[in-house]
Amino acid sequence: MxxxxxxxxTDLKRLFRDRSALFFVLVLPVLITLIIGLATGGLGTKVRLGVVDRGSGALGAELRQTLAHSPRMRLTHYGSPSALRTAVRHQELEGGVIIPAGYDGDVRAGRHVTVLFVTNPTTTPAAVRSAVAAAVNRQSELAGAAGFTVREASVTLDRGYVVAREQAVSGGGVRVESRTSFGTAPLPQGFSYTAPSNLILFMFITSLAASAVIVNNRRLGVTRRMLASPTSATQVLLGQGLGRFATALFQGTFILLLGRVVFGVNWGDKLSAASIVLVFAVVSTGAALVVGTLARTEEQTSALGPPIGIGLGMLGGCMWPISIVPHALRVLGHIGPQAWAMDGFITIIGRGGHLGDVAPNLLALAGFAVVLVPLGAWRLRRTY
Structure with missing residues (x-):
């Protein structure tokens, strides 16, 4: 042992003596996460919210004012629901609110009213959903309280609203209906998406690049000298595999902690997040062993590793959300482990999932590991 x-x-020491390796393991993932996270609103930039309001009356105007005063949103008015939906679909807006005509009269008459919230699942932050819902629910409370005051105190409806605002009594009458313009569910935003996507992307790419150590050992005769000592082929194999696994796990853990401490990422269920990183490290180890036995020179590992890692990362949702691509590409993306790992992170970060919810993703990743690790070990043993 x-x-x-x-x-x-020894393999790890050789790897981390290389300054370029340290750059790819520690510095580059942080820079990419920072740049893309800032570009997607990671520091809480104001989001663009569209509003359609055609004849909603005084209460509709009040709702617009409430939304306009939100520190998280910048309002833009649109003339029609179709124009607003198009803007959301084209990502000109992060979301939109459609206030129906006759809103004021319906609310005052005690009728149920539906305020539509049009969302883009890739760009609408949960905080905006909450702000819109809170604004509409506030008017729902006022409507219920005003109606109660009219019935109990025999005052006019306008007077009932005055009393309701003064007393801030809860009530009901208006509901919010949220519809996505395309896709299936909201995604994590800003750093909450870029941190896990770069974690997955760089764990895999770095592991493939680090397979150069295997090639170097073979080229310099280090492996032969180890086998000439009282060291079995199994021990050499396990040692080299452990070196690749430790590299992947170190980088994954580093990005995990950095995301939490520096970028404020809430990784959701800790056990689920740790499980995804751990199993993906095993997958990356298997891929590194395979590439390390296919390549004949260190330059070939550099030529093979990044294109394979970036290509699978693009298909698997590390560059952009896989939910926005056509169905055929989503299916194709799942031929690689990245898509399964990203689906798992989206489940726990964006939807509050737990270990049971990501079990299918972990099983799929384990399947990749079961194929890649034995294949890489078999090929590596043949080179001894």
Whole structure:
């Protein structure tokens, strides 16, 4: 066992003496996460909300004013629901509110009213949904309280609203209906998406690039010298595999902690997040072993690793949400492990999922590991 750890430790020391390797393991993922996270509103920039209001009356105007005063939103008025939906679909807006005609009269008459909230699942932050719902619910409370005051105190409806605002009594009467313009469910925003996507992307790419150590050992005769010592082929194999696994796990854990401490990412259920990182590290290890045995030179690992990692990352949702691409591409994306890992992170970060919810994703990743690790080990053993 000591020999296995010694081999793994030696490989890690050689890797981390390389300044370019340290840049790719530690610095580049942070820079990419920071740049893309800022570009997608990671620091809480105001989001663009469209409003359609055609003859909604005084209460509709009051609702618009409430939304306009929100520190999280910048309002833009649209002339028709179709124009607003198009703007949301084209990502000119993060969301939109459609206040129906006759809103004021219906609310005052005690009739149920539906305020439509049009969303884009890739760009509408949960905080905006909450702000819109809170504004409409506030008017729902006022409507219920005003109606109660009219019935009990025999005053006019306008007077009832005055009393209701003074007393801030809860009530009902208006409901919010949320519809997505396309897609199936909201996604994490800002750093909450870029941190897990870059974690997955760079764990895989770095592992493939680090397979150069395997090639270097073979080229310099290090492997042969280890086998000439009282070290078995199994120990050499396990040591080299452990070195690749430790590299992937270190980088994944680093980005996980950095995302939480520096970028404020709430990773959701900790056990689920740790499980995804752990299993994906095993998958990355298997891929590194395969590439390390296919490549004949260190330059070939550099030529193979990044294109494979970036290509699978693009298909798997590390560059953009996989939910916005056509169905055929979503299916194609799941031929690689990245899509399964990203689906798992979206489930726990964006939807509050737990270990049971990501079990299918973990099983799929385990399937990749079961194929890649034995294949890489078999090919590596043949090179001894």
């Amino acid at each position: 000591n020999r296995i750890f010694a081999i793994a430790g």
